[in-house]
Amino acid sequence: MTETSTGGRFGAALREILADDTAFDRHREANLRPETVEALGAKIRESGVKFIYYMLPTLGSRTVAKVVPAELYERMLKKGIAFHRTALTDLQTSREGELIGGGVDAHEFWGLPDPETFQVLPWDTEVGRIFCTAYDPPHLGAAGGRLVALDTRALFKASMAGFTERTGLELRSGLEPEMTWTGPGIEVISKDDQSPAYQVENLEKMRPVFKKVIGYGQALDFTMIQGDYEDDGQIELNWEYDRSDRTAERMTTYRQICKQVARELGLQASFMAKPYNGKMGNGCHHNLSLWRVGDGDAVNVIEDGRVELHATETARHAMGGMLLHTPGSMLVMASTVNSYKRFWDAGQFAPSGADWGLDTRGVAIRISANGRMEYRLPDASVNPYLSHLYLLAAIEHGLEAQIDPGEPGELSDAANGGTVPNTLGAAIEAFESDEYLMNAMPEELTRIFLQLKRDEWARYCGQITQWEFDQYWEAIP
Numbered sequence: 001m002t003e004t005s006t007g008g009r010f011g012a013a014l015r016e017i018l019a020d021d022t023a024f025d026r027h028r029e030a031n032l033r034p035e036t037v038e039a040l041g042a043k044i045r046e047s048g049v050k051f052i053y054y055m056l057p058t059l060g061s062r063t064v065a066k067v068v069p070a071e072l073y074e075r076m077l078k079k080g081i082a083f084h085r086t087a088l089t090d091l092q093t094s095r096e097g098e099l100i101g102g103g104v105d106a107h108e109f110w111g112l113p114d115p116e117t118f119q120v121l122p123w124d125t126e127v128g129r130i131f132c133t134a135y136d137p138p139h140l141g142a143a144g145g146r147l148v149a150l151d152t153r154a155l156f157k158a159s160m161a162g163f164t165e166r167t168g169l170e171l172r173s174g175l176e177p178e179m180t181w182t183g184p185g186i187e188v189i190s191k192d193d194q195s196p197a198y199q200v201e202n203l204e205k206m207r208p209v210f211k212k213v214i215g216y217g218q219a220l221d222f223t224m225i226q227g228d229y230e231d232d233g234q235i236e237l238n239w240e241y242d243r244s245d246r247t248a249e250r251m252t253t254y255r256q257i258c259k260q261v262a263r264e265l266g267l268q269a270s271f272m273a274k275p276y277n278g279k280m281g282n283g284c285h286h287n288l289s290l291w292r293v294g295d296g297d298a299v300n301v302i303e304d305g306r307v308e309l310h311a312t313e314t315a316r317h318a319m320g321g322m323l324l325h326t327p328g329s330m331l332v333m334a335s336t337v338n339s340y341k342r343f344w345d346a347g348q349f350a351p352s353g354a355d356w357g358l359d360t361r362g363v364a365i366r367i368s369a370n371g372r373m374e375y376r377l378p379d380a381s382v383n384p385y386l387s388h389l390y391l392l393a394a395i396e397h398g399l400e401a402q403i404d405p406g407e408p409g410e411l412s413d414a415a416n417g418g419t420v421p422n423t424l425g426a427a428i429e430a431f432e433s434d435e436y437l438m439n440a441m442p443e444e445l446t447r448i449f450l451q452l453k454r455d456e457w458a459r460y461c462g463q464i465t466q467w468e469f470d471q472y473w474e475a476i477p
Helices: 008-018 023-031 034-047 070-079 085-089 138-143 152-167 200-205 207-219 244-265 313-324 326-333 338-344 384-401 424-433 435-440 443-461 466-472
Strands: 051-057 063-069 081-084 108-113 127-135 169-182 224-231 234-239 268-270 284-292 356-358 365-367 373-375
Touching: 008 152, 008 384, 008 435, 023 034, 023 070, 023 108, 023 127, 034 070, 051 070, 051 108, 051 152, 063 070, 063 081, 070 108, 081 085, 085 108, 127 152, 152 169, 152 244, 152 384, 169 244, 169 384, 200 207, 200 224, 207 224, 207 234, 207 244, 244 268, 244 384, 284 313, 284 384, 313 326, 313 365, 313 373, 313 384, 326 384, 326 424, 326 435, 338 424, 384 435, 424 435, 424 443
Parallel strands: 051 127, 356 365
Antiparallel strands: 051 063, 081 108, 108 127, 169 234, 169 268, 169 284, 224 234, 284 373, 365 373
């Protein structure tokens, strides 16, 4: 069997992780250690929290949860919470009436708490939250006790640990989550063809927003670093880069912060990829670096001390893998029908090809500062666990096969994965055609993700839009 047909070391390791039927028992055993129980109980008592959300992210970037009185934390550590399996697929029913992800007869999964993720919600300090990991329950016998392949958070955390074990490298990332706000008092007026970006007056209009968002972020252990105004109602607030599993988790939390701030201020906050024609879309650039970790200090292997902009050999191979698999991973990076409108609107700084360059905004991967690779294709509606998972698989393939990306602006044959899709339908085809990624990822994950995306594309293709009326209602004779 070839490396491509097996998904390489990455795919083999994931299959081993998902075959482990002792995973639930080991997690529960760790939860019930006396020191763990006591530590969580002390945090809850000291915080004054009375209710806790036990929550998980879904395939579609939503978050599902159950609320439990705080004093039942020990019971939750032992058994966790039960959800219908289709909660992880957004409880989406297909056009044919099928509940995607198993149907109404699908068995429940159990979500065991990860006690280290407990935090108090700063907008209501009587409410806390804990992330959970999804397992098939042990009572299923031979099929039980395993991680659920649709839990993208758990899947990425496990994959990241395996990647570090195999390569000695740790993936770190920082995100640039753009989003659009609308409502009274924040409207923007500007001259024709003049961008409102960076203007302090527009930041002033958004002052109530950024004060609350930054404040809540800091209360939830974000190191908030900077923010700017980019287009009509669009702001980007950034936090410090970190290990990529923590970054993905913060993105999930950041969305909840923004929705809460919008409720408090009587505004609307959207992570829709492309709300308006002629305005910039909402991207979510992933700034990536690889760090050699061991007994001493971690070292960024994307950087080697040169002053001029450059890419080290390790960075080149990582980029080679990412570029090769860009067409096949676009369904993850740009996961909605609306996502592809970003790439059709010329002149709005969204890349549309698989290439790389030095400090230029028209490429998929930009080296704008030594020590990081800015992957510019994901948009603000992305599932951050899934995007990082696919990037990690592509990076490992690039490192393992030493894929040459070519020179800036000149993609090599080795890194050419084909035409980058420009619609969701084309992305579905490219996703299925990437044999390496299809075999690297769990079959259940790709099968159900494809079912969700095919259904979304079919629903869109079956809709009659206002544009069609405008074009064709009076077109003939």
